[in-house]
Amino acid sequence: MLRRMATIATVVALVVAGCSSASTTPSPTTNAASGAPQTAAPTATPTAAPAKVTSINYWYWQDDVTDTTIQTLANQFEQLYGIHVNIQSSIAQPNFYQSLVNAIAAGNAPDATHLNTNMFGQLIQAKVLEPLNTQIDAWSGKADVIPSMWSFVKGPDGQTIYAMPNKFLMFYMYYRIDLFQKYGVTVPKTQEEFVAAAKALTHPSDKVYGFDIRGGANGQDQWAAFLVAGGAQFLDSTGKVAFSSAAAKTSNNLYISTYPDYTNPGAINDGYAQITSNFEAGTAAMIINHLGLAKTLDKWDSAKTGVALIPSATGDPTKTTYMGTMNANAVLAASTKKEAAFKWISFLAETQAQLAITKSTNGYLPVVTSVANDPQFASNKYMQISIQAAANSVTAWPPIPGTTVATQKTWQPLFQGALTGKNSADAVIDGVGNTLSTGK
Amino acid sequence: MIWPAINAVYLSFTSTNLLNLSEQTLIGLDNFRAMLADPVFYTALVNSLWWTFGAVFFQLLFGMIGALALNQNIKFRGLIRGLVLLPWATPSVLIALMWMWILDPNLGIANRMLGFIGIGAQPWLSDPGTALPTLIFIDVWFGIPFFAVMILAALQSVPHELLEAARIDGANAWNTFWRVVLPLILPAVLITTTLRLIWTANFFDLILILTNGGPANASLTVPLYAYQTAYRGMDFGLGAALAVAQAAFLAILVVLYMRQIRKSDIA
Amino acid sequence: MSAANSRASVSKVPQLSRIRPIYFLIAAWLVGVLGPYVWMFITSITPPSDLSSIILFPSHPTLAAFPSLLTETPFFEYLVNSIEVAVGTVVLTVACALLAGTALSRYRFRGRSVVLAGVLFMQLFPSILLIVPLYVELKTIGLIDNKIGLVLVDTAFALAFSTWLIKGFVDQIPREIEEAAYVDGCSKWQAFRHIILPLARPGITAAATYAFIYSWNEFLFAMTFTFSNSTRTMPVGLSLFVGENLIRWEFLTAGGVLASIPILIGFMYAQKGLVAGLSSGAVKG
Numbered sequence: 001m002l003r004r005m006a007t008i009a010t011v012v013a014l015v016v017a018g019c020s021s022a023s024t025t026p027s028p029t030t031n032a033a034s035g036a037p038q039t040a041a042p043t044a045t046p047t048a049a050p051a052k053v054t055s056i057n058y059w060y061w062q063d064d065v066t067d068t069t070i071q072t073l074a075n076q077f078e079q080l081y082g083i084h085v086n087i088q089s090s091i092a093q094p095n096f097y098q099s100l101v102n103a104i105a106a107g108n109a110p111d112a113t114h115l116n117t118n119m120f121g122q123l124i125q126a127k128v129l130e131p132l133n134t135q136i137d138a139w140s141g142k143a144d145v146i147p148s149m150w151s152f153v154k155g156p157d158g159q160t161i162y163a164m165p166n167k168f169l170m171f172y173m174y175y176r177i178d179l180f181q182k183y184g185v186t187v188p189k190t191q192e193e194f195v196a197a198a199k200a201l202t203h204p205s206d207k208v209y210g211f212d213i214r215g216g217a218n219g220q221d222q223w224a225a226f227l228v229a230g231g232a233q234f235l236d237s238t239g240k241v242a243f244s245s246a247a248a249k250t251s252n253n254l255y256i257s258t259y260p261d262y263t264n265p266g267a268i269n270d271g272y273a274q275i276t277s278n279f280e281a282g283t284a285a286m287i288i289n290h291l292g293l294a295k296t297l298d299k300w301d302s303a304k305t306g307v308a309l310i311p312s313a314t315g316d317p318t319k320t321t322y323m324g325t326m327n328a329n330a331v332l333a334a335s336t337k338k339e340a341a342f343k344w345i346s347f348l349a350e351t352q353a354q355l356a357i358t359k360s361t362n363g364y365l366p367v368v369t370s371v372a373n374d375p376q377f378a379s380n381k382y383m384q385i386s387i388q389a390a391a392n393s394v395t396a397w398p399p400i401p402g403t404t405v406a407t408q409k410t411w412q413p414l415f416q417g418a419l420t421g422k423n424s425a426d427a428v429i430d431g432v433g434n435t436l437s438t439g440k
Numbered sequence: 441m442i443w444p445a446i447n448a449v450y451l452s453f454t455s456t457n458l459l460n461l462s463e464q465t466l467i468g469l470d471n472f473r474a475m476l477a478d479p480v481f482y483t484a485l486v487n488s489l490w491w492t493f494g495a496v497f498f499q500l501l502f503g504m505i506g507a508l509a510l511n512q513n514i515k516f517r518g519l520i521r522g523l524v525l526l527p528w529a530t531p532s533v534l535i536a537l538m539w540m541w542i543l544d545p546n547l548g549i550a551n552r553m554l555g556f557i558g559i560g561a562q563p564w565l566s567d568p569g570t571a572l573p574t575l576i577f578i579d580v581w582f583g584i585p586f587f588a589v590m591i592l593a594a595l596q597s598v599p600h601e602l603l604e605a606a607r608i609d610g611a612n613a614w615n616t617f618w619r620v621v622l623p624l625i626l627p628a629v630l631i632t633t634t635l636r637l638i639w640t641a642n643f644f645d646l647i648l649i650l651t652n653g654g655p656a657n658a659s660l661t662v663p664l665y666a667y668q669t670a671y672r673g674m675d676f677g678l679g680a681a682l683a684v685a686q687a688a689f690l691a692i693l694v695v696l697y698m699r700q701i702r703k704s705d706i707a
Numbered sequence: 708m709s710a711a712n713s714r715a716s717v718s719k720v721p722q723l724s725r726i727r728p729i730y731f732l733i734a735a736w737l738v739g740v741l742g743p744y745v746w747m748f749i750t751s752i753t754p755p756s757d758l759s760s761i762i763l764f765p766s767h768p769t770l771a772a773f774p775s776l777l778t779e780t781p782f783f784e785y786l787v788n789s790i791e792v793a794v795g796t797v798v799l800t801v802a803c804a805l806l807a808g809t810a811l812s813r814y815r816f817r818g819r820s821v822v823l824a825g826v827l828f829m830q831l832f833p834s835i836l837l838i839v840p841l842y843v844e845l846k847t848i849g850l851i852d853n854k855i856g857l858v859l860v861d862t863a864f865a866l867a868f869s870t871w872l873i874k875g876f877v878d879q880i881p882r883e884i885e886e887a888a889y890v891d892g893c894s895k896w897q898a899f900r901h902i903i904l905p906l907a908r909p910g911i912t913a914a915a916t917y918a919f920i921y922s923w924n925e926f927l928f929a930m931t932f933t934f935s936n937s938t939r940t941m942p943v944g945l946s947l948f949v950g951e952n953l954i955r956w957e958f959l960t961a962g963g964v965l966a967s968i969p970i971l972i973g974f975m976y977a978q979k980g981l982v983a984g985l986s987s988g989a990v991k992g
Contacts, residue, residue: 061950061951062947062950063950063951063952063953064950064953064955065779065780065947065948065950065955065958066775066779066780088934088935090781090934090936090939090943090944090947091930091947092946092947092949092950093949093950093951094946094949095930095946097671098671099930099931101458101459101671101674102458102838102839102842102931103842103931104458104459105458105459105461105839105842106839106842106843106846107843107846108842108846108851122457122459122674123459125459126457126459126460127460128459128460207546215654215655216651216652216654217652264545264546265545265546265561265563265566266544266545266546266563266564266565266566267566268566268654268655269565269566269571269651269654269655272951272952272954273540273954274544274546277544277546277547278546278547281546281547283546283547284546292951292952292953293952296952296953401674404672404674405672405673405674408668408672409668409669409672409673412652412653412654413480413653413654413656413657413660416654416655416656416657417656417657419655419656420568420655420656422568422656423656440673440675442825442828442829443840443844444829444832444837444838444840444841444844445828445829445831445832445837447837447839447840448832448836448837451836458839505732506736509729509732509733509736512729514729514730514733517978518975518978518979519975520733520737521974521975521978521981522970522971522972522974522975522978523737523740523741523971524736524737524740525916525970525971525974526740526741526744526967526970526971527740528920529920529923529924529967529970529974530924530963530966530967531923531924531926531941531942531945531966532924532926533926533942533945533946533949534942534945534959534962534963534966537949537954537959538743538744538746538747538960538963539743541746541750541956542743542746549746581739581740581743585740586917589913589916589917589981590872590913590917592909592913592981593872593876593909593910593912593913593981594875594909594913596909596981597876597879597909597910624879627875627878627879628872628875628876628910631868631871631872631875632868632872634827635827635830635867635868635871638827638830638831639830642830642831642832642833642834644833645926663833663835666833666835666836667833667835667836670835670836671835679836680836683832683833683836684832686831687831687832690831691831694824694827694828694831698820698823698824702820
């Protein structure tokens with residue numbers, strides 16, 4: 001008797017506590033149900049009418065936890081349209097994509113979500129995102145969106161729009177004016193001049209190195225921005241992957257030639273935190289980044305910071321393509337409240353919201369003309385260099401499945417392998433090109 | 441509860457895209473064939489072996505020494521026991537960022553300290569040769585308190601009469617430990633070590649944040665590769681196959697352990 | 708012999724001959740453990756603009772990170788959630804592990820070794836690969852974005868080791884003591900309550916510590932299965948200070964310092980349970 005009870009006690013303890021073994025297979029049918037019931041906000045806000053307030057779930061990552069811009073906008077939106085936006089912003093950017101994938105797989109996806117360039121491809125391919133062309137055509141704000149912005153949110157067919165442009169960033173070069181003066185170096189315009197400048201700026205005895213190459217996580221963006229300025233292209237005019245080219249290889253070789261002699265110690269692993277702190281500390285004379293860094297530098301000592309276009313193959317900006325990156329908002333195909341969700345993401349692309357986002361903690365480039373021409377940005381050198389770069393030919397990682405794999409998996413080991421001599425420099429180009437075309 | 445694990449095994453025989461589960465198909469052993477044909481898998485496997493056994497060996501060694509020290513009647517014992525526990529109770533994201541900052545080749549305190557005492561700057565995580573050992577070092581630092589607490593608890597079941605008897609027989613500290621204490625705490629040490637090996641093999645948060653497997657795969661372990669394959673490459677089937685392959689290795693540990701306790705089980 | 712006496716005698720053995728080396732060892736250990744935290748604390752009182760130029764101690768230390776952490780971010784709420792989830796996990800894990808561990812130790816029943824091996828099976832996979840089926844399970848029972856759901860998942864994963872650990876401690880308790888108790892007229896429950904429970908106390912303390920810390924540090928489940936500020940836990944809170952273009956070092960480190968306080972106090976109290984068994988002298992004579 002006791003023995004049997006012991007068995008039961010054991011099994012019950014292990015099974016019950018081990019959470020119910022309700023074994024529902026993750027099936028496509030569960031995808032259809034939106035996760036709203038679980039994550040809906042408890043009875044909206046006090047000001048809203050108690051009955052029939054539509055509530056949508058929106059996922060967003062915040063750069064700075066203390067930034068309240070997006071919540072303020074959601075409150076304004078609710079007052080205007082009576083739609084409550086339940087913002088889920090407590091996922092850090094590095095974990096965002098993985099969390100979104102899990103939520104989609106478990107049938108708990110939000111109605112709308114923030115996305116960036118690197119995430120589009122696989123989502124579009126899996127038909128997780130709702131095509132927005134019809135709604136955008138009917139949207140009053142369409143004409144205000146800078147035309148080139150649409151190319152970053154279109155699927156591989158070049159027609160279907162899957163997301164609403166929201167924040168735009170252009171890559172450019174930051175350099176230390178004081179170090180350039182100290183060592184008598186002029187700002188490089190071509191990529192050969194860039195390598196020469198990196199050499200001339202390197203003075204290990206002063207703990208100064210020419211260029212902090214970003215070899216670690218997500219350094220592919222800086223690298224690709226350099227290569228694109230050097231003449232590389234992701235896709236050809238027909239939309240086929242055409243990354244592997246002589247220009248890409250030449251530029252890649254120049255970029256890699258700075259390592260290890262003219263780059264910071266440990267640069268092979270450097271991420272965003274390292275390149276920015278090395279730049280602020282004056283141990284790195286040049287780095288490549290976008291506007292995201294500007295506010296941090298403004299708090300510090302903006303007078304020491306110079307900005308310039310990324311050195312290019314020819315040195316002539318009008319003959320150069322510059323790389324940007326797009327953060328956009330999409331509606332999930334599984335959402336049952338697509339209209340409300342679209343209303344919200346289109347609201348975020350209208351003048352008032354764009355102005356607020358552009359002025360938020362880190363600052364972004366607006367995607368609409370009415371804000372881009374706002375006079376208050378005329379005195380901001382970071383904003384000006386971004387606009388100057390964007391005035392030329394502009395590209396970004398294409399919204400194809402291979403982009404996610406190439407940027408998140410393929411690039412880093414091959415690039416680091418090229419830096420350490422484990423594989424050739426050209427192997428990086430071929431590997432990334434191959435991943436872009438095959439998605440593997 | 442066992443379902444998620446069974447599901448992982450099932451997935452390893454399928455082609456699965458988490459974003460599009462309706463297109464899941466059974467593909468037999470294709471994932472395992474792809475895995476065995478992938479040279480990176482072998483790199484990761486060797487790294488995993490070093491990572492797992494290297495980290496756990498030193499954790500056990502220092503944890504044992506630490507437990508013996510904490511078992512003494514020392515001053516401020518409660519406070520000291522609490523303080524040395526701290527690394528274990530710190531989330532790995534913070535541990536990783538803390539050490540990233542300390543070991544930073546340009547601005548970190550570690551190289552500055554080494555400079556003071558006349559040793560040159562070390563590359564730490566940025567050299568393929570030193571990245572994995574550095575990560576193991578951090579994981580040892582992180583894991584010592586776990587062993588210390590578990591062994592400290594086990595030490596309480598050593599009857600004082602036996603220690604007394606050993607002392608009267610003139611056994612020195614080393615002999616007493618080896619002949620009297622160790623056999624008695626061995627069951628606890630064995631289960632702790634077995635599970636710690638399994639957990640360490642599967643633990644990749646530190647590596648993900650600090651090196652993401654780099655430089656050039658020098659610190660890539662099997663579960664990190666499985667994660668990258670599943671969530672970056674969006675090939676969940678192959679990712680599961682990698683995890684299943686490692687689980688098979690680890691299952692050997694469990695079998696060895698079960699056999700060992702069955703032998704010593706006086707039932 | 709009384710328990711108090713024997714405790715004194717065990718500590719005397721090494722104390723007389725080797726008091727010095729022990730303190731050197733402890734001191735070295737403390738420096739090794741606390742050094743990184745001290746550095747973290749220094750970082751937290753350094754204004755962000757000086758971060759890259761500090762030598763050893765900041766020239767303008769500031770404690771501003773602490774109040775702004777508490778007022779401008781939901782970190783404190785997360786910390787409270789963490790404590791709740793961790794306490795829930797400890798209670799559930801220890802209760803289940805105690806029952807299961809005792810049963811597995813004391814009784815031979817069919818399927819015993821299957822259960823013993825089975826609880827280890829789950830541990831063989833990296834949890835990231837188990838997360839989608841778990842997600843679906845939690846969703847089915849309606850415990851997504853719910854602290855109870857998190858407690859259940861954490862318990863499920865903490866239970867294997869805790870059960871094995873407690874089983875090991877119960878194994879070590881001589882059956883003769885229990886049998887003597889039965890002769891004295893104790894019931895099964897009384898024997899459990901008055902003999903096994905106190906004698907296995909170090910094991911229970913160790914298991915509780917493990918379950919607490921497991922839940923305290925657990926990041927992946929908390930990040931995936933919770934969404935709102937009323938359910939998010941501290942490790943998720945810390946991860947939010949690392950943005951795409953911004954790392955709030957002062958928040959990270961201040962948060963780390965704050966998060967270690969409950970652990971420190973908790974364990975200073977809990978470690979008293981690591982003292983051997985029958986302090987009440989229940990089996991005297």
